[in-house]
Amino acid sequence: MTTSPTSGIRDAGDLRHQLVEQLLAHNHIRSAAVERAFRTVSRHLFAPEVPLAAAYADDIVATRHLGDGTITSSLSAPWLQAGMLEAARIQPGHRVLEIGSGGYNAALIAELAGPPGHVTTLDIDPAVTGRAIRFLPEAGYDNVSVVTADAEHLPPGVVPAGGFDAIVVTVDTWDLPWIDALVDGGRLVAPLRLHG
Numbered sequence: 001m002t003t004s005p006t007s008g009i010r011d012a013g014d015l016r017h018q019l020v021e022q023l024l025a026h027n028h029i030r031s032a033a034v035e036r037a038f039r040t041v042s043r044h045l046f047a048p049e050v051p052l053a054a055a056y057a058d059d060i061v062a063t064r065h066l067g068d069g070t071i072t073s074s075l076s077a078p079w080l081q082a083g084m085l086e087a088a089r090i091q092p093g094h095r096v097l098e099i100g101s102g103g104y105n106a107a108l109i110a111e112l113a114g115p116p117g118h119v120t121t122l123d124i125d126p127a128v129t130g131r132a133i134r135f136l137p138e139a140g141y142d143n144v145s146v147v148t149a150d151a152e153h154l155p156p157g158v159v160p161a162g163g164f165d166a167i168v169v170t171v172d173t174w175d176l177p178w179i180d181a182l183v184d185g186g187r188l189v190a191p192l193r194l195h196g
């Protein structure tokens with residue numbers, strides 16, 4: 001374990017691997033590919049406003065608030081991201097759409113899809129996409145397309161020929177208007193609300 005000689009604070013790598021051990025122990029991570037992605041991507045680079053320990057807690061990091069304190073954007077909790085990524089079964093070469101951008105989850109998806117794949121992440125809030133545009137290349141992911149739009153109507157040109165292999169929805173939804181944007185046999189993972 002790496003500690004600062006003066007403060008004893010653990011470094012980002014130690015905290016990242018400790019988080020992965022927690023996610024494995026609770027069975028949120030179940031595949032080697034998802035484990036590798038979580039061990040590789042530095043979450044703190046997508047949440048520079050919080051201390052390292054908060055960036056590597058198994059909890060959301062709120063990144064955007066309304067004046068009354070209501071959270072309008074966050075990095076989702078790692079346990080939820082791990083579960084959704086396991087369900088999405090993303091393979092190298094897949095073209096993947098993430099709806100709702102924090103940057104970090106798009107980087108995890110980029111690790112799973114690999115260089116032959118492609119990730120598009122889309123958010124309605126330009127401040128959120130602005131963060132993703134800034135943080136993704138800083139973290140080493142410069143091949144993710146970041147789109148500002150309302151996901152209810154995907155802009156022309158966003159859907160690749162034939163459709164996405166997987167769509168990961170990280171916005172609460174009561175409808176699935178994206179089914180037609182999938183290839184045959186593609187997977188859509190969403191936190192669906194039924195009857196409220």
Ligand SMILES: C[S@@+](CC[C@H](N)C(=O)[O-])C[C@H]1O[C@@H](n2cnc3c(N)ncnc32)[C@H](O)[C@@H]1O
Pocket residue numbers: 072073074075076081098099100101102103104105122123124125128149150151152170171
């Ligand atoms: C939980 S956050 C995204 C989390 C991120 N994908 C992650 O896993 O860390 C949800 C995001 O959905 C965005 N959002 C809400 N409604 C939307 C819509 N209609 N179209 C696109 N994005 C939307 C919000 O701006 C917010 O940034």
